Amino acid sequence: MRKADIETFFSRLEAGNPAPRTELHYRDPFTLLAAVMLSAQATDVGVNKATARLYAEAATPAAILALGEERVRELIKTIGLYRNKAKNLVALSRMLIERHGGEVPRDRAALEALPGVGRKTANVVLNEAFGEPTIAVDTHIFRLGNRTGLAPGKTPREVEDGLLAVVPKAYLKGAHHWLI
Structure with missing residues (x-):
């Protein structure tokens, strides 16, 4: 994906879900x-x-x-x-x-x-919990990173590093949730 396409992609994901959260229930x-x-x-x-x-x-x-x-x-x-x-x-x-x-x-x-x-x-x-701009790579995100070419890699860490390199900073906080 081109940089402009990636920006558009995440912009649309954000528009559909501006405050993504985990589905796990927690208090702290x-x-x-x-x-x-x-x-x-x-x-x-x-x-x-x-x-x-x-x-x-x-x-x-x-x-x-x-x-x-x-x-x-x-x-x-x-x-x-x-x-x-x-x-x-x-x-x-x-x-x-x-x-x-x-x-x-x-x-x-x-x-x-x-x-x-x-x-x-x-x-x-x-x-x-802490608002850090990280991306947790589970099996879904690993597959998506490879299938879309957004962040191909042989290991979850390679896909994570690839995503961190291509996802615009403004979207890093929500990227994991939007991609799953």
Whole structure:
């Protein structure tokens, strides 16, 4: 796509959805981080049902830690990979308390150092919770970047770097949401 076409493309996406948001339900950076981490290989609808149960009992790192892995497992068992996700959520909560005062860090490296958090999850949190102009590359965006030629690449990171290079700065905050 030519630069002018890319500008027009994103302008039209913005006109149709000027304030795009994630479909995951969350209250704050921690509940967003937990929801995104739980969303791997699960639908947003399924994650929202599981997090509604979970957050009714525990919606902070300290409360998750107090709940314990077994209870977290029970509350999220309707989503795939729930055993490992429960283990990671408890470990993530412990690490947030021990290393970050119970707060979600605004730093990519610190986010990616948390159990169960990879680059895509870190990008979603940085973008959605903190307004950072990042693009989380999931399977949909990876496919779209390659099929359209907008940002071809062999890896999600290559597609992410390509998108960051071609998406006009004014549209970076919403680009991830518009493309999925």
